[in-house]
Amino acid sequence: MQCKELIIRPATEHDTAVVREIETRAFGRNEEADLVDSLVIATVPTISLLAECDGAPIGHILLTEIKAPLRSLALAPLAVVPEYREMLVGTQLVRAGIAASSAAGFEAIFVLGDPLYYERFGFSVKKAAPFKCKWTGPHFMVMELTVGALAGKKGKLEYPDSF
Numbered sequence: 001m002q003c004k005e006l007i008i009r010p011a012t013e014h015d016t017a018v019v020r021e022i023e024t025r026a027f028g029r030n031e032e033a034d035l036v037d038s039l040v041i042a043t044v045p046t047i048s049l050l051a052e053c054d055g056a057p058i059g060h061i062l063l064t065e066i067k068a069p070l071r072s073l074a075l076a077p078l079a080v081v082p083e084y085r086e087m088l089v090g091t092q093l094v095r096a097g098i099a100a101s102s103a104a105g106f107e108a109i110f111v112l113g114d115p116l117y118y119e120r121f122g123f124s125v126k127k128a129a130p131f132k133c134k135w136t137g138p139h140f141m142v143m144e145l146t147v148g149a150l151a152g153k154k155g156k157l158e159y160p161d162s163f
């Protein structure tokens, strides 16, 4: 499928149902849709972005603030519906998520995922090693949003209960 126009925009409360459908279709199960639903209604700050191809919703990314030694977000989930994959929609969602996180004053983004996918954006497994949570390991990464923000930082990460 081709898009004449791909738009990435903030998701609003009116998009709850379409976001749920994107997440469910992308992952083939309900867990990620349930996670998004519980996080966006919680008091914790989130950045939720929707990708639309010629007006049709096809992708979604959520970033949620976590408690950390520096002002940080967790990226999860990232979802593109199957028929629009390999068209850089996921890439554009991640890039827009990074830009929105920087603009909101955050210093770092943590993600659990495939380093082959996320390292292209600047996420690093090595830089995440000093930070401890239940996902610390070979698929856990961090990206600093301002140069040097991670220098000397280490410690515990606390995710909202929904995770």
Ligand SMILES: CC(C)(COP(=O)(O)OP(=O)(O)OC[C@H]1O[C@@H](n2cnc3c(N)ncnc32)[C@H](O)[C@@H]1OP(=O)(O)O)[C@@H](O)C(=O)NCCC(=O)NCCS
Binding pocket: 026, 027, 077, 078, 079, 080, 081, 084, 085, 086, 087, 088, 089, 090, 091, 092, 112, 113, 114, 116, 117
């Ligand atoms: C992962 C996902 C968001 C990628 O979306 P997309 O729009 O197809 O991705 P892009 O077009 O921007 O990027 C395509 C590249 O990502 C790679 N890629 C896609 N899915 C990948 C995965 N699960 N692991 C590693 N690499 C992956 C492709 O091989 C391709 O690599 P290349 O550029 O070297 O050829 C999409 O496949 C998806 O929704 N998957 C199901 C949900 C999921 O696993 N989400 C990620 C959770 S962290």
